[in-house]
Every structure is written in C-alpha cells, then in structure tokens.
Amino acid sequence: MKSASGTDKKLIGLFPDKGVLRWLVAVISSILILALNFFVHVSILKFIVSGSLQPLLLAIVAIIWGVVGVYSLHHSLNFCVSLYPYEWSQRLQHLIFIGPAITLLIWLLLLPALRTFRLSFLDKLGETFVGLENYKYVFTERTMVLALQNTVIWVIVGTLSCVSLGLLIAILADRSSYEKIAKIFIFMPIAVSFVAASVIWKFIYAYSPTSDTQIGLLNAINTAMGGEPKAWLTMMQPWNNYFLMAILVWMMTGFAMVMFSAAIKNVPDESIEAARVDGASEIKIFFAIIIPYIKKTILAVTTSITIFSMRVFDAVWVMTGGQYGTDVIATKFYKEYFTFNNSGTGSAIAMLLLVAIIPVIIMNINQGKEEEY
C-alpha cells in the first residue's frame, strides 16, 4: 500500500499543489478521461445492444463488463480526482463512490416518478391537461372500485394470515423437536417464483366435469365428501379472491416465520422461566411476555407483507388475468397502460400506490434517524 501511494504522490508532485498549471492539467485530464470512459462504455453498450452474441456469451460479457467496467470507471475517476489540488480532491473524493449509483437512481427512479406524477394529470396520450379526471376515474369507475376493494382485502386478509400463521409456526417450531427441518418446509416456497407457484396452485384448484376423474386436490376432497366439483377460480365469486390469496399466504408465511423465529430466540429465558414459576399459563406468557418483546419485528413484518400484497401482480395475472372479479391495483395498472394505452389513468393508479406507501416511507425515515443519531 505504501509503495502505491508513493508513486501517486510522485506523479502529482511534478506540479505544485496550487496554481493555474495544476488546475489546467487536472481539468484537461479529467475531461479526456471522462470522454474516454464515455466512448469505451458507449461502444460496449452498442455492441451489446446489437444482439450479435448468444445469450449465455452475452451474460458473460456483461458480467465482465459490469465488474471490470465499474472498477476501471472508479479507478480512472479516482485518478482524475487525485490530480486536483489537495483541498479539492478531498471535496470530490466521495463523488467517485456515490456518483454512479446516484446518477442511476435519479435517472431511473426519481425523475420517472415526477414524470408519472405529471402524466397523471394529462389525458390518455399525455398531451392535454385534464385536472383530476384520471383520479376521479380511479375512484369511481366500476372495475376500478372493485380492484381497489380487492386490494384492500388482499392487504388485510393476506397480511393478517401470513403474520398470524408465521407467528404460530415460529412458536410451535421453537418448542418442537425438529425445528430446523420444519422451518425448511415452510420457508422453501419463497424461493419459487409467483408464476411457478401459480402453476402449483392451478393444479390444486383444477376442475373437471362431474363424471371425470378429479385431478385437482380441492375438488377430489370435495367430491369424496359428497359435493359437486366446483370451478373455484372462476365461478366462486367473490371467494375466488381468497383462493388466490392462499398462494400469497403459502409463499410469504415462511418469511414471517423466519423473522419471528429469530426474534423469539432473543426473548430472555429468565423472564419466561420466572413467569412459569409464578404459575402463568403458556398463553399468558405468549401475550404478556413474548408479544411485547417482539413488537418491533411484528411491525416490520406486517409492513413488508402489506407492501408486498398491495402490489401483488403475478399470481392474479397468471391465474385469472384479473377476470371473474379478481382484478387488483397492479393488474389494473398493467391493463390501463399496456392494454388500453392510457398513460393518464395508468399513472394515476401508480401514484395511488405511491401515496399508499408514504406512511411506510415516513416510518422508515424516522427509524433511520433513530439509528443514526
């Protein structure tokens, strides 16, 4: 490390720390280096976009480019900065580290959000100002209202089920003799995509006419108990929404369980033992000691699953396409934008999602402040 810094110093030492010459050298080399970087990366981009490579080869090229490119970019920027007079090079130092990411975030998240905000007040094509028309549509149109209602049900029922089941399983696992294996079973679905999970559950809800063999588990149980086979996802409105929610519960309960499990492990054994000695029942211990202790985790899990279920798309889209009264906000968003090409209403729906999440954002900021200072 010493030798490297030595050569750097020697190089810079050729010029005095202050003065026009130093600035001239620094600015000119910065421009040259930035231009070179720009040229090289744009050429690589063009090559990648040209599509002349096989996907696998392309991935390899991209990885090398991603790692080597980011490294060389940072390295050359670092060199640029070191050319400036000491005081300035200290001032510019952090830009090397946070500059690229911040650029990306502003370009691809912050500015687009503002543009979406603007589009939500414009018409279908994004040309004429229509005031609050799009928002009026979002809150009054029949299918939109249904989608909003469904999303509220998803959030409430889905989240409550995941959190309570996760908590129950975490407690049971903690007291069982095979905790680790049990957790694997419950947690595994989280590695599965919603689309694959939909195939799995389509199989459970499969329906064949009365005379045929039922290959869907639910209908097999139903007919074995003397019922008629039912088309769970289409004819059973509004219950089909709950059958779709089962997929979310199946996938996200494991996440809640793992979070709770970790939190429960931190509850001091002494307080539980002391309560037991005092003759408190297990249920009382649970509500009086464990729950207050893991309150923060419960809040965190609840918010993340709430956000997750608020934006659920894949399961509904793949299972029913939002038909049969199963539309939710995210499927309506997709339909408005890409099926009806209406950027106004689509943007209004997106803004609605953002507004719904604002309380969580405020909570996160406050929490960050607490930890920070």
Place this chain on the structure above:
Amino acid sequence: MTSKNKGKLIVNIVLGLICFIWFIPSLGLLISSFKSADDITNVPWWNSLPHKAYVTNEVIQLPEDLSLKEDIVIDGRVYQDAQLRNGVKIEGDRLLTWENRNKRQVGIQEKEWSIHKNYTLDNYEQVIAGRSVTITDGEGNERKVQGSGLGKAFVNSLAVTVPGTIIPLVLATFTAYGLAWTKFKGKKIVFSIIVILLVFPTQVAMVPVYRDFVSLGIAGTYLSVWLAHAAFGLPLLTFFMYNHVRQLPKSIFESAFLDGATHFMIFMRLVVPLSIPAALSIGIFQFNWVWNDYLINLIFLGGMGDNEVLPMRLATMIGARGENWHLLTSGSIISMLLPLTIFFLMQKYFVKGMLGGSVKG
C-alpha cells in the same frame, strides 16, 4: 413431567401437520411432472402414494365373437357392456370390469394397497427442447412434438439475472462505502433519498423509464432489463451494504490512512474482502428477486420475443396451452431448480438476505 411431554407431543403433531399441508402443493407438482400427459389427466397424482385401489387378480376370457350389444353372462349373472365399462361391484368387495374390451377379457379386481408406477422423463425432454423432439409413447410409437423452448428461456434467464445482480451489487458496495466512510456535505440528503426509495413501488417509475429506453433504442434488449433491475434493486442493496460497511471497525481505516492509503485503495483491499459474506447474502436475495420477477421482465423485454425469460415463458405456456399439465409441471420444476439449489446449498446466506430484504417493497 408427563404433561410437559404431552404438550411437546401435541406441538410436534400440529407442526408436522402444518408442514405436511405446506408441502402437499409442491409434492403434487413434483410427482406430476414425471407422469405422462395421459396419466396426469386420468390418474390423480396422489395415487403415486400408497393407497387402496382395485387391482386385477383374475381374468375371464369370454368368447371372442361375443356381441357387445347383447347381454353378457358371467358366472351365471347378466351384465351390459356399459356396466362393465364403468365396473360392477360383486360380492366380496370385488369389481368386475373390462380388462381388454376388444379381446373380450373381463377382469375381476380386488382392493389392494397399490401405487402408481408409470413415470417418464419425456415431459422434461419436450419442455426443454427448442424446435421438435421425438417422444416414444406408451405403445412404443414414436411421434414428433413441438418443444416448449424452456432450455433457451433458462439461458435467457441467466443472461438477465447474473448481470442484473452483479452490476447493482458492485455499485451498491461503492455507494455504501462512500456513505459510511467519506465526509461530504449533503450526505444526509443522499441517505434519505435511498431510504425513501427503499419501498418505492416500481410501477411509479416503469413507464417513463420504458419510454426513455425506447428513445435510446435499447427497449427490448438485455441491457434495458439490466439497467431496470439495477436501478430498482439499488436502494435496498445500498442500504443493506451500508449497514454492513459502517459497522467495520474504525481502527483498521485509521491505521490504513496513517499508512497513506487512499479511499480507493482502502475500498479495494479492505472493504471488499471484508464485505463478501454480506454481499453474498444480499446478492442471493437480488438474484432470487430478478430470477423470479415477471412484471419488470415482461415490460422491458416485451412478450413472446426470442429473449423470453423463464417466468414469461411459463406464463405464456399457461395462457396458450391451457391444460397442458405435463409441460407446465415439468416447466415449473425447471424454473425452480436454480433458486432451490441456492436455497439448499447456501441456506444461511439465503435467510440472511431475505431478512435484510424485508424492507423492500
């Protein structure tokens, strides 16, 4: 003492039941994926588990020229063709049914423990294949069928996911260091922006970004999804890496500075090696997220193209081929292979990443 043991027994049983319920859906998928197309729709998958079913014990040969339109006499009783097709219950809880209707063979079946025994790898072969594949069916006939091209989608998924993980991870580590160990004005603002963006619904940004990509001429290319996944994943990855990097002991930085090291050198030689476990955890989270994502890939890659990734390909198969269960089941299994392998091999990191990713919206 005994009541305590009893309690534990109940806990074990209830938990076992829950685990069983949780596992049933996956088990059904796994078993079905190895069954032929006909078997999937005619034999429920749970017949692959031991169960009581009618098994032929005795075959009665009727005269081969017997007319099926007339009464059929067996053991002095009269049956109709339709009855025998559905099976008739006779004394001793036995079932009388056609064994081979054309050869006029009637089977007498008895309830016995049995298990479905016909499995095949053809589904996988067909679902992976690109153009056409030769499948040998139950009677030994060979036929050509159209493949589903999932092999290609798998490669595409890799091409999207690996850079979609590495690029934001590298950027996030740099940013985390900049936030944690360099001094500059406006740090609080930058940090607040990242925290705000943590739970940002991507829907808010998707369409304007898509339009930018169209005007840059990169819409529908891998590059566009890499950028999208990088940007959308960046706040979380940065936040996670920041929490790790800032907890590194201050003393190592101080002694490095005293030795005259620059920030860049410290970053490359100290921070990166010390951050590998953390990067692995959150990297696995991002990998899983991108691999399983449907909406972002759908919007930025566009449907039905040559570069469809696994979830898109699967979703198209569900839409287009409705009830082609043998392909859907094997296809789903293929799409889960990689995330599940990572899950089982690197469980510790996987769980850590998931917990760290809990703030993601």
